[in-house]
Amino acid sequence: MTSKSCTKEAGMQARMSTGGSWRWVLGILLGLGGAFSTFGAALMPWPDHSLATISGTVIFVADGDTVVVDTGTPPSGAAYRVVNGLTVHRYERVRYLGGINTPEVWGPVAGRPEDLAYEARWANWRLVHGRQVMLEISPERPRDGFGRLLAYVHVERNGEWTLVNAELIRQGLGVLDPRFHQPGDPYYEYFGQMRIEALVARRGIWGRFPGVLTMAELIANPVKYMDEAITVRFTVTETRDGRRRRPGLYVHGESPPAFNFRVFIPEQSLSQFEQAGMQRDFWQAGMEIAVTGIVTWDRGLFIILESPLQVHHPPAQVGAPTGENVPAGVFACPNLERAVREALGRATGPLSADELAGITELVASHREIGPLSGIEALVNLQTLRVDQNQIRDISPLAGLRRLRELDLGRNLVADLSPLARLTGLRSLNLSVNQIRDISALAGLSSLEDLRLHRNWIVDISPLSGLAALRRLQLWGNAIVDLAPLRGAAELETLLLGENDIADIGPVAGLTKLRELELPENQIEDIAALRGMVELRRLDLTANRIADVSPLAELTRLQTLHLCRNPLASLTPLAALAELEELLLGWTKTDDIAALAGLTGLKSLSLGWNRITDLAPLAGLTGLTQLWIYWNEVTDIRPLAGLVELTELALRSNQISDIAPLAGLTELEWLCLAMNQVRDVGPLAELVHLSELSVSWNQITDIAPLVANPGLVAGDTVFIGNNLLDLAPGSVASIAILELQRRGVSVR
Known part of the structure; x- marks a missing residue:
């Protein structure tokens, strides 16, 4: 048994013997005073x-x-x-x-x-x-x-x-x-x-145990799962109301008496469960259900439910519209009415149908709007921006046939069927919602800009007929198959990061693309990119790419991100003469000879690799930002001529001689931490430095830093974990006091 398991077992036994501690459980699950228990119960402020x-x-x-x-x-x-x-x-x-x-x-x-x-x-x-x-x-x-x-x-x-x-x-x-x-x-x-x-x-x-446990599996080894996030399936036996010490609803699960399995919904969270169709009578004895949460011990196995999202057997009504009926001309949400009145310049008084019909644009972002009932009276609306609200039901939009631009980003929308007849839409933002099914979009053939990122979309086949698309954002979903995009020949921007894509062959014909993002997928073969000669920006970060030879023809690239790929060779990159930004961190690279001719580079990241020889960088005199941290560099003489550098990261290498830095007088930020530096004399002339880190080296004398007239009030110097004598009255302590007297922060 590991030490962690021993600790968990001891902790569990202690809690079992003392009957558990509600304060302890609450501290683990709710952070501060149950702050999380109200999620969804009231309109929360969106980040602004x-x-x-x-x-x-x-x-x-x-x-x-x-x-x-x-x-x-x-x-x-x-x-x-x-x-x-x-x-x-x-x-x-x-x-x-x-x-x-x-x-x-x-x-x-x-x-x-x-x-x-x-x-x-x-x-x-x-x-x-x-x-x-x-x-x-x-x-x-x-x-x-x-x-x-x-x-x-x-x-x-x-x-x-x-x-x-x-x-x-x-x-x-x-x-x-x-x-x-x-x-x-x-x-x-x-x-x-x-x-x-x-x-x-x-x-x-939260992903150590991603499967669904049975109750038998949980009670067979409770120590293994203690204080961990799990999903467990169980049979409900009864419900009980909490008492004064812990008001709310207990749902008991079938388990041996010694384990007394329960889930608990705090009183302040009950309303959101009820809104999701999970009233008290929803929890019927004999029903089988699964929940996700952190399992703890409090007089038995115990999980707190803070949100209906933690329940994996919701009733059919979950997420359905409330169907509030309101008199004509009256808005169900006062915040929506307020936004409409602002658009009309009418703070009070009755609103006529003609006035409402005269509104063609309504911007009501971040206004804590819930129901949209009443908006159907804005029959001539062409632009509607109601992003960052709490909107679930968009059925009131179904008749707004004149809409050209609709922004519903960052809401709670799941059902898109009301949009099916809005065929005049050219721009549609549905990012950060709860969307799985996009079939309602299949007929919106005028769309040019569609944003669907951060939803739960797997199937994008409804997009196959949207030939007018120029910009499509789908990152942060669960997409595997790109075949529906074959016909999107007008696309100029395609953002597909954070999906489950392995095959990019279907997009090979999208030759008008200027920006393509595919980070954090499962891609190995990038041959499909070979003909995309109009690309200016390409992000392939965090895939499984070894062969980058198809990139050699993309000579107009200005920005290329290849971090977190097991690159076999950088040679194909030598042809990319227009590159200005190149990120190659975490690629297991040890040979950067191919970069020698990329003289247009301004930003270059080579961190977390196996680089020893920096000679190929000597001619990249246009560089202003260079990151080479966590490599195996000992000789930095090739950097001596990079006089345009303003930011240089050399942390965690094997550098002892920093004399080549003496002429880099434009440097404003320099990190040399975790090397073998003894002499900081070459830094005395770097008068533009605003932040300098030389921590974790072998420095005994910091007098050259005092001699640097550019280190003044507002600047920061990190000198910790060196060989300095910091005794009162020592040379180093006097130097520190002098820097501090000038207003330099010394840490």
């Missing part, structure tokens, strides 16, 4: 990037929840800028806010990475690295004890804004930890909803 006040570019990803952001050059002559009373430096370390905590790359046990630590870091890297982000800061506590900015990080991906903090939770790569939660967190409930989605889908940390 417009609330962010700081923008910047992510230049380094430390782990799953911490990044370094370049916020831009401060005003002329200043060391920093002030935003809403907050001092913001050029380079800021940013810790994700909202209670998220991801596995640590440097874990608590002998520095070993925790489970899924690299996966979390990689997911974060995929979301933000090299991208422009918006930072939403909490004014109550803008920084943590380490001086890091605490932020909600918003990034625009494929035309949609994503809250990175929440997306990592949705992928199952982060938990909600009370230690990182602030009172009044506006998105904590939303994060909880993402947590439930990950739990039910058994992603990441």
Whole structure:
């Protein structure tokens, strides 16, 4: 038995002997005071990037929840800028806010990475690295004890804004930890909803036991599953109301008395179960049902249900429209009526049919709108944007035949049948909903822009006749077969990341494509790309590609992402002379000779490989960003002529001599941590440095850093874990005090 199993067994025995602890269970499942138990019961605030006040570019990803952001050059002559009373430096370390905590790359046990630590870091890297982000800061506590900015990080991906903090939770790569939660967190409930989605889908940390257990399997080895996410099928024996200490509904399952299996729905969650058709009388003795949750021990085996999504035998009515009937001219949702009145400039008074018929555009994003009843009176509506609401039933839209643009992104829509007759639609956004069946879209032959990302779609055959499509977004579904896209010859943008695609042959004829994204699929053979000579951007990250020879003909490519592929050779890339951004991290690459002629490159990532020789980079003098962390480099002399570099990452190599860096005077961000550096003298002339990391080296003297006149207020230097004598009065301690006197943050 492993030590972890021993710990689990001891913990379980202790809880069994003491009768369990409700506080302990609640802490594990609900985080802070049962905050998750209200998911779906009320309208929650959607993330809003417009609330962010700081923008910047992510230049380094430390782990799953911490990044370094370049916020831009401060005003002329200043060391920093002030935003809403907050001092913001050029380079800021940013810790994700909202209670998220991801596995640590440097874990608590002998520095070993925790489970899924690299996966979390990689997911974060995929979301933000090299991208422009918006930072939403909490004014109550803008920084943590380490001086890091605490932020909600918003990034625009494929035309949609994503809250990175929440997306990592949705992928199952982060938990909600009370230690990182602030009172009044506006998105904590939303994060909880993402947590439930990950739990039910058994992603990441919730995926150790993805199958469906029988009760017999669970009670045969309860220690194995204790404190883990499981799906268990059981037979209901009875229901009981909770008492004052724990109000809610208990559903008892058939099990031996010693195990006393129960699931529990907290009182504050009952309403959402009822709305989903799971009233108290739904739970009938003798019915077989399956639930997903974290199994704990509290006077028996115990699972808390926070959302109806955790129940896998819902009644037929789940997700169906409520069918509220309202008098003509009256809107069922006051927030919708308010938006209509704003469009008319009429705050009060009766609304006539003629007035409503005069509205051709209605923008009501992020307005906490539920029912759409009443909107059918806007008979001449051409543009409707009601994204980021709580809309389930779209049947009131069925008669709006003049609609040309419809945005229903980030709602709760499952049934698309009301859209079947809206044949004039040219732009349709249905991203981030609960859609499985898209057959209603088959007749929308005028569509040019269709967004369906982050749904539950497997079958895309209804799209086979949509020949006018120019932009199609389908990432984050469960698509396997691309055959229905063969005829989409007008497509210019096709985004298919995060699916289950292995065969891309059906898209071989889409020669007008300029942007193609296929990251995180199962692709090995990319021969189908050979004729796509108009491509400017191609993302093949995280597939199974070894042979990249079909890319040699794509000479107009400007951006190419190949990270996380077992590349056999980079030679075919030598022909891609127009490349400006090339990402080759995690590819097992040891020979980069093919890159020598790519003189147009501005950004190059080579992290997590086996590179020893940097000579091919010597002529890439246009580079401004270069990442070579976690390789086997000892000699950095080939970098001496890359004088345009502003960002350079050399962390975790075997470098001892950094003299070649002395002439890279444009450097603003430099990471040399975890090498074998002794002498930092060559850094004395790098006067534009705003952040420098030389931690985990063999440095004994930091006087050259004091001699660098460019290290001033607002700059940061990391010098931890070196061979410095830090005793009071020592040379090193005096140097640190001098830097701090100048306003430099020394860590």
